Amino acid sequence: MKKQIWFYLTTFVIIFITVGAVTHYDDKATRSEESGQRSTALLPASLDAFYPPQADRPLFTMKMLEMDFPFTGIVVDVLEDDIEKARENFEKFKTLYVELSELIPEWEHKFPMEPVHELGEALRTGNPGAIMGAMENVGTVCHDCHVPNMVKVQQKYHWPDFNMITVQDPLTNDILDFAMFMRYLNVNFTGIFLNLERGNIENARRYFQGFTARFETLKESCQGCHDTERMYYVDGTIQSQIQKLGQTLDEPTINPQTVMGLAMDIGKQSCQKCHLVHLPAAFAKKEWKKLE
Template sequence: MDNKLAIAIIFSLLLASTVLWMASAGTNKSEKDGLPKSLDQHYEHGPIYLYEMYELGESMVGITVNIQQNDITNATRSFEVFAQEYDDSSLMVPEWRGYYKPNDVRKMGDALDAGNIPGVFAAMGEVGETCARCHVDTMPDVYNKYYWNDFRNVENVEIDTPEGPKPWVEAKMKYLLTGFDGIGINIKQGNQSNAERSFNMFETMFDNMADACGSCHDSEPKYYISDDIQTMIDDMGSNITAGNLSNAEIIRHDIGDSCHRCHIIHIPPQYAKLDGK
């Protein structure tokens, strides 16, 4: 089979699978798998629910602080604040009422009134367990919906390629990836000139695609596409030009590790947005 035809077929399959995944990922998780709609109102004008959780947690810790400092009078006051915060927060998202255990809160107050400090902490532990269960069940989705951008927006960014502007996904698969992997393939085959060609492709596409990060990030990068990574890319190119292909391959692996670290940060929250789990 002609090499160009083989490459075209392979690329077409890769691109088709990527586009198919993007299409199937076009909707967020369904309501039954995601968060209750009643939570939305508490994030429309800032993270009100988060602030309420801070107040709730601080008042609970306040009981412990006062007891540790042998200030039972203020421990009682802290409990009263906590009990009110607990009750108020339980009304904010009706669908999450099952996580609240008011009987355990009452046990905490009764133990405090009786001077039974071990009983206070035992009841507090019961309350804390249900708090932790709620956090495990809901916090990732809350962070995802209200704090993380949707990385699917990046696919609408057009990237300069040898063929002209192309969508981000196509530019990545057809040029960035083939440039990066092409370096390693040509090094393994001992082909210095083609390794240089692949390097030039990768370097150009790395620079072109770095701008896509601005779709979400508005601060100066400190990693992944920062100056130290650019220095590594320059060093890899210098080693290829000098014929030090084994050194270039070591550097390429280090650059790949930086790419992987970016994937670790971005892929889990993005996948969590997709239909299903």
């Protein structure tokens, strides 16, 4: 009898765990499918009209900032116990919220009115706790659209396109697009270490010369988008690491460990870190071009 209970119990536990695992698995599958869809889904085309080049200014951004001012103002007023002013700010906010909801037809459903009406009601009663609760619910509406869309809008409309940057290669004089130039630079970088490994010291030095020339061009290319001096990736610290690499390669007996250390440093501090900042936007834009 005891044995049977144990049998049932373990069966139950096993079924429970299995069912749990399966539902969990299904859940995950649906979720990743959704987020997959979300990450590739394009932004509504009607947004184009509110950003350059179609508009002369980023009108959508400005409208958001305009709405945010009285919205956040409500919190300031409530903290200062000025419910009358909070109600005034609410009226301004509501008008702008409705205006924004009508701007992008594809996003109209993302501006539900109930939470806004509830905030109006809470402000009418004047109970600070109820007001803050209702503010949080409206804030969730904002957040739920920001999370899937804000970065995409930044990448699509605020990030310049690396495709518009062309570079004159200092070694061949060819005019290259940025991605091709990167591949050329990479050849020089790899060429140094490959030749060193094979004992072709003269060749390694030649690849290094080419690398410094191309790196100088890379440094100039930043001006295509930045008008202030760059503090990272191509700055004095990296330049002096490159110089040290050159000096090490010029020595009569080359210390492979010093070379590898410098190579790793340059790769990490310049190439990799610059990629971490610039690739998400650059590659997102390329993927969207394919879908458009």
